Amino acid sequence: KEKVQAETFIKLVLLYNYRVERIKQFTNVTMGASTKEADIIVYNDDTCTKPHIVIECKNETISELEFLQAINQASAYAYALSGTIKYIWITTKSKNEYFLIDKDNNIKQSIPDIPQFGINKIQKYKYVYGGREQNQEAKKDKIKQQFFELETISEKDLINRFKQAHNSLWEGGKLDPSEAFDELDKLIFCKIWDEKIPRQKGEPYNFQIFKEPLPKNATKEQLLDIENKQTNDLFNRIITLYNQGKKEDPEVFKDNIRLSPQKVKTVVTYLESINLNITDLDSKGKAFETFMGSYFRGDFGQFFTPRNIVKFIVNSLPIDYKDKVLDTSCGSGGFLLYALNKIRLKADVFYKKDEIKHYKYWHDFASNNLFGIEISEKIARTAKMNMILHEAGHTNVISSDGLLQDIEIQKNSGNKEFKYNHFDYIITNPPFGSNVKQSEKPYLENYILGHKNINWLDPSKNECRDNQSTEILFIEQCYNFLKVGGILAIVLPDGILTNSSLQYVRNNIENWFRIIAIVSMPQTAFSPTGAGVKSSVMFLRKWNIQTTDKYKLIKQTLQEQIKKESCLKRKNRVSARSIEQPYPRDAFSN
Structure with a gap:
């Protein structure tokens, strides 16, 4: 509160042109049998006997109810003070309300501002385009209130x-x-x-x-x-x-x-x-991210990746301004915006910030090279707002089921850029723990990982699973969207890397990608969002189809060789036991 009061005092002097001698703080006001202290009173005379404006200052974090109480408190001071008082101003710095007081008729009217020194007529509004320039002209007219331009804040x-x-x-x-x-x-x-x-x-x-x-x-x-x-x-x-x-x-x-x-x-x-x-772009972007983060740590924690993890992943990737970047489960847009920030920092190296080339370098990347898919329409709107505040292109953030085939996504969104074999980088944290049921999502049958073998002797014979985990399907979907040689950075639960029942998933990852790195994260990495699943980040580079086929062939050859060697070893063990422990001659005799 003291800081708000000090800043208000300065505004009265510098912006409203009141003389310091006519501004009093911590003034006692007699209200019936009690005495209370008004924060600031501005007077109409040098002897400070004719109160003109009462100002009540409050902490920035007060509620709407407390703000209403502050209005009533300032009004009570105004009516208790004798003389010509006409205005009250209630401020928390982040919120300001002004009122005209007609004591004779017991009327309090909301107004856009208090008058500046020597002004008798308040304008209909406070903020105009070019307010500072307008102020220079208004100073020539002692009757009119000066306007203000919108301000930048921290x-x-x-x-x-x-x-x-x-x-x-x-x-x-x-x-x-x-x-x-x-x-x-x-x-x-x-x-x-x-x-x-x-x-x-x-x-x-x-x-x-x-x-x-x-x-x-x-x-x-x-x-x-x-x-x-x-x-x-x-x-x-x-x-x-x-x-x-x-x-x-x-x-x-x-x-x-x-x-x-x-x-x-x-x-x-x-x-x-x-x-x-x-x-400032960084200030408003971080402000929205911080505010949004506190909100997403609640009911929508699953849509928010902690920013230290986002920053680590993006900083690990050599993203260039020509690269196309996709997040198949973009949530609030964190990965995309940190990718944009990476390009903005490169622009700072190449050009001066006030050059057109600097703006074009990063803004073209933002408008044409950043893509996001989010299944929740509400969260997709939040991602778009986040990008708007960062002055990033938001038309390529769409609301869709990220597991649909690319043709369906294009059809639903009207955006033809969402096509397979098209992206240089995919950075994503897919939803964990949800299952896609074949009875609800027929597209499950389009996925290799949506099928299971039904004949262990013949791997070519398989059928569609009844259900499959979303994070597993997203691995395959990311493979589909990536260009050959493109890089996938994906957050996955450790179960995919360790559970024996998911060996088939690991086999396909090896077939499709070169494993660049696997970074294990601590158990508490996602605790701010309410998630406690132990996770890792996989960095993968997409093989071309020839390399994938080669790996499959090598694996099949090795598997066949292992089968033969295993059968031969079992046969030899059986033969050895037969020689060592022959049946007695009369074993089957009566």
Whole structure:
């Protein structure tokens, strides 16, 4: 709270032009029989006898209920103070609300900002394109309020705003956490879209609260109508932004915003002042990743690979800007974004950051070479939002069953790039523990690993299994998608490497791939996501078909040789026992 209060004091001086002598902190306010302490009071005179603005500062982590209590507290101070006070400002730094106080008529109206020093008329909105340049012109006019441009904030502050906005929707269980996360994604999408709309200097942003004019001597009923109109107008602007964005980018969100106008307004209060588009790429990306990580460690932990593991795997691979990279179970998009970061770091080596070639180097890779498949439509949207915040191409992230044949995936997504023998790298952490049943997924019969031998004397005779583990099928699917010579980095449970019943899986891995390395991970590697399965990372390079056939032939030859030698040894042992222990001559005599 003290930090918020100190920063608010500085804003009053530097941004609102109030003189330090007219700003008092920790001022006693008599309220009936008790005395309380107001955080900041701004006065209209040098003797500090005419209070003008009351400011209540709170910790950034307070809940919506606590914020409402802070509004009531500031209002009580305003009514208790004598004189000409007109405004209150409640701030947690990440959230700000401002009110006009009419003490004579007992009216409190929400407004977009407090007035700057010497200003009598507040504008309808606070944030405009080119706000700083507009301020220079506004300074010439002592009557008009100065506008502000959207601000960039730190990674820590952005994480906090995302969390607070999410919590305001969740409200301790009133809305399902996953649904709250999904709805927040939609509003972040609207925010980014609004910032990208071309506008002239001085034109307001739509993703902010507008003030409706207050008629003189307005009744409480009229004020309530104005507040509702203000909220509904904001809601309609957000819906318009959302529909515009959906029209231009229909693959990100398909369903409508399912929040009430008041809920939308609450989220807007957290995000309206920031500029997500020009906030440092690393900061906003890490902020969303961190916020998302705390969420994915809950009910959706299976969709989240710990970032230290992601970083290790990607850093181990020699990915180049020309390579096509696929994640067949992309979840929140971590592998793809770390692959992008690898290319961005290469761009830093080759070009200056402000050069067009620098942007083109990594952005072309992001738009054309990163591909992801995610079976959950909700999580796929999250991956797309994650990539949008990283300014990465997201059109190649699709929602589909990653085990379908490539033709079916192309048909469902409309993206022809998802084809077999097409990718240079596949980096993936497939879902563990689920089974694909042949009765539910007919495509099981298309997989070699979806079949089993029914005649041990004749390996060519087999039939489709009743079910098979998803992680096993994904090994074969990744083989299908890889180019010859392409590299697969896949997280697998150790059972695939050690269980005797899965020898047939290991045999096929040897037939299809050169095993580059197997890295065993500790038991606790996935504990942040709630998973405790001991796992390893396999790095595999795809053989060409000739090498695969050669390995199969060598194995078959060795197996036949071993069978013959085994039979010969058994025959010799039987013969030896017959010689050593012959039956007596009268063994069958009466």
